[in-house]
Every structure is written in C-alpha cells, then in structure tokens.
Amino acid sequence: MLTKSYTFFHKFHEEMARRNVLQVRGYTIEKIRILSGHASVGKEIEPPEPKTTLWVKSELPPGLDLAVFKDLIRDIKIEWGKTPFNNIQRDSTPSGFAEILINRA
Numbered sequence: 001m002l003t004k005s006y007t008f009f010h011k012f013h014e015e016m017a018r019r020n021v022l023q024v025r026g027y028t029i030e031k032i033r034i035l036s037g038h039a040s041v042g043k044e045i046e047p048p049e050p051k052t053t054l055w056v057k058s059e060l061p062p063g064l065d066l067a068v069f070k071d072l073i074r075d076i077k078i079e080w081g082k083t084p085f086n087n088i089q090r091d092s093t094p095s096g097f098a099e100i101l102i103n104r105a
Contacts, residue, residue: 020061021089023099031101034084049103053077057090057097064098 027049036047052073060066070076082090083099090097 020063021093021097022061022064023087023089023097024102025099026102026104031085049105050101051075051077052103053079053101055079055081055083055099055101057082057093058095061096061098 029046032047032049035050052075054069054076056078066078083101087099090099
C-alpha cells in the first residue's frame with residue numbers, strides 16, 4: 001500500500017492529508033534487517049528489534065507535540081529524515097509528515 005499510487009489508501013491520502021500525517025506501523029523482520037544492515041540469509045539469527053522510533057521527514061506534523069509524545073512513549077528514538085523504505089505518501093507530502101515504527105515491547 002505504501003508503494004503504489006493507484007490504491008484507495010493513497011487516493012485518500014492525496015485528498016485528506018496535506019501536511020498533518022503520522023503513519024503508525026510495526027517492525028517486520030525485513031525492516032529490522034534493513035535498518036540493522038543484516039542481510040536476509042536463510043535461517044540466520046534474527047537481529048534485535050530496534051527501539052520505537054519516530055522518523056520526521058522535515059518538520060513535525062502540526063498538532064504533534066513532541067514533549068507530550070515523549071511522555072506517552074518514554075523510550076523513543078527520534079530520527080530527522082526519511083526511513084530507508086519506499087513510501088509514496090511520504091514522498092508526495094512536502095512537510096508535516098512523520099512515521100513511527102513501534103517496538104513490540
């Protein structure tokens with residue numbers, strides 16, 4: 001859904017989300033391997049799951065109070081920039097876009 005422009009999800013994003021977007025998702029094994037730099041080879045030991053991380057594209061979405069957010073999720077890492085994953089909604093939103101990858105713990 002995050003890589004195709006013809007999905008209902010992306011069309012909704014184009015119409016409703018101009019610059020106030022917080023996408024919420026969990027880690028997958030493949031995402032963990034990409035972030036940690038571990039290759040996906042056979043049945044190797046899984047790399048440890050990273051901390052919950054908020055990725056902010058260029059500026060915080062309006063209404064996202066970082067202090068309140070940090071109170072809700074105490075052990076959170078903040079990254080300024082884009083995740084290394086394809087995301088057409090992020091790429092089509094000029095500013096006010098953030099993604100949070102939530103750790104299972």
